[in-house]
Amino acid sequence: MRFHGQTIGSTGKANILIISIFDFCTGMRKKESTYFRNKVVLITGSSRGIGKTLAWQLGKMGARVVLNGRTPDRLKVLEEEMRLEQVEVKGVLADVTVPDDCERMIREVLDHYGRIDILVNMAGLSMKGEAADLHPDVYRMTMETNYLGAVYPTLAALPHIRVSKGSILFISSVSALMGFSQFSAYCASKMSLTALAESLRLEMTDTGVYIGIIYISFTENEEGKTILDTRSRLVRKKEVYVGKMDYVSREKVARSIIRQLARRRYRVNPSFYGKFLSFMKRFFPRLSFSILHMARRKGII
Numbered sequence: 001m002r003f004h005g006q007t008i009g010s011t012g013k014a015n016i017l018i019i020s021i022f023d024f025c026t027g028m029r030k031k032e033s034t035y036f037r038n039k040v041v042l043i044t045g046s047s048r049g050i051g052k053t054l055a056w057q058l059g060k061m062g063a064r065v066v067l068n069g070r071t072p073d074r075l076k077v078l079e080e081e082m083r084l085e086q087v088e089v090k091g092v093l094a095d096v097t098v099p100d101d102c103e104r105m106i107r108e109v110l111d112h113y114g115r116i117d118i119l120v121n122m123a124g125l126s127m128k129g130e131a132a133d134l135h136p137d138v139y140r141m142t143m144e145t146n147y148l149g150a151v152y153p154t155l156a157a158l159p160h161i162r163v164s165k166g167s168i169l170f171i172s173s174v175s176a177l178m179g180f181s182q183f184s185a186y187c188a189s190k191m192s193l194t195a196l197a198e199s200l201r202l203e204m205t206d207t208g209v210y211i212g213i214i215y216i217s218f219t220e221n222e223e224g225k226t227i228l229d230t231r232s233r234l235v236r237k238k239e240v241y242v243g244k245m246d247y248v249s250r251e252k253v254a255r256s257i258i259r260q261l262a263r264r265r266y267r268v269n270p271s272f273y274g275k276f277l278s279f280m281k282r283f284f285p286r287l288s289f290s291i292l293h294m295a296r297r298k299g300i301i
């Protein structure tokens, strides 16, 4: 084999392979670091939690970030903090469960930046309780936030994302890979995003629009996170889980999202737990059911 005009042996071939892999990886990293420069990125539900961490990381990479949430103070404080760090940022108050709010949110983005390149459907609502004990409102509210709350911003943004040949990413969960006890309404709402993303992806072929979905695993929650109880009341999630072995940090999750957006990969299941779950469900469906059943009896989940 000849490389740069020189004949090389098997050790040389191995070296070239290593150098090529290294070049490929650094090239990818370089692409990620420049990919977001000046791109207008709207992240719904970014005043707190994973959305906020993602907003910071993208802002530091030169993206023009649009924050969203329903709590004015939280949004304002974050906007000011990010501006102080020279991030180009705009906050838009809007409830993603209200179609008119979503139309206005996109209009505000266009009025301010003139375009929209990336929509990340992050806003979410979790719950806990046995399926049979849940008030019907728990099912309605989780579906409204997690499913329709991704549909409405997507409908409003899509015509403009077609123009920019931009991207739409749906934030799903490992809870969409299999039904878990205590999380029926949440699992159903996140599973429905898979169907939406699959259909949309087919319809967007040849338009230049990228559609993606990511299945996030259990993540360290930000202090103050609220979820629905069985009677549809918002209650503080007690566990924060910082440093717990099987909980991923928000920073790591945000990095996976950034990598996915830059590489335009359709489906990403970044965690070991999520990969294990997918594998088990596909090849050993009965065994995975039995394991979850046992975990439920022992009060683990």
Ligand SMILES: NC(=O)c1ccc[n+]([C@@H]2O[C@H](COP(=O)([O-])OP(=O)(O)OC[C@H]3O[C@@H](n4cnc5c(N)ncnc54)[C@H](OP(=O)(O)O)[C@@H]3O)[C@@H](O)[C@H]2O)c1
Pocket (backbone or CB within 6 Å): 044, 045, 046, 047, 048, 049, 050, 051, 068, 069, 070, 071, 074, 094, 095, 096, 097, 121, 122, 123, 124, 125, 126, 145, 149, 171, 172, 173, 174, 215, 216, 217, 218, 219, 220, 221, 222, 225, 226
């Ligand atoms: N944390 C996890 O372990 C985990 C695991 C898998 C997937 N996920 C998914 O990742 C996403 C973020 O989770 P997180 O734990 O970071 O959530 P979080 O801490 O509860 O933050 C939720 C964010 O969404 C906003 N929001 C909620 N409802 C909204 C609405 N109707 N309209 C506009 N904004 C709304 C909240 O702000 P306001 O309340 O001010 O509106 C907040 O900024 C969610 O889609 C979640 O399902 C999380």
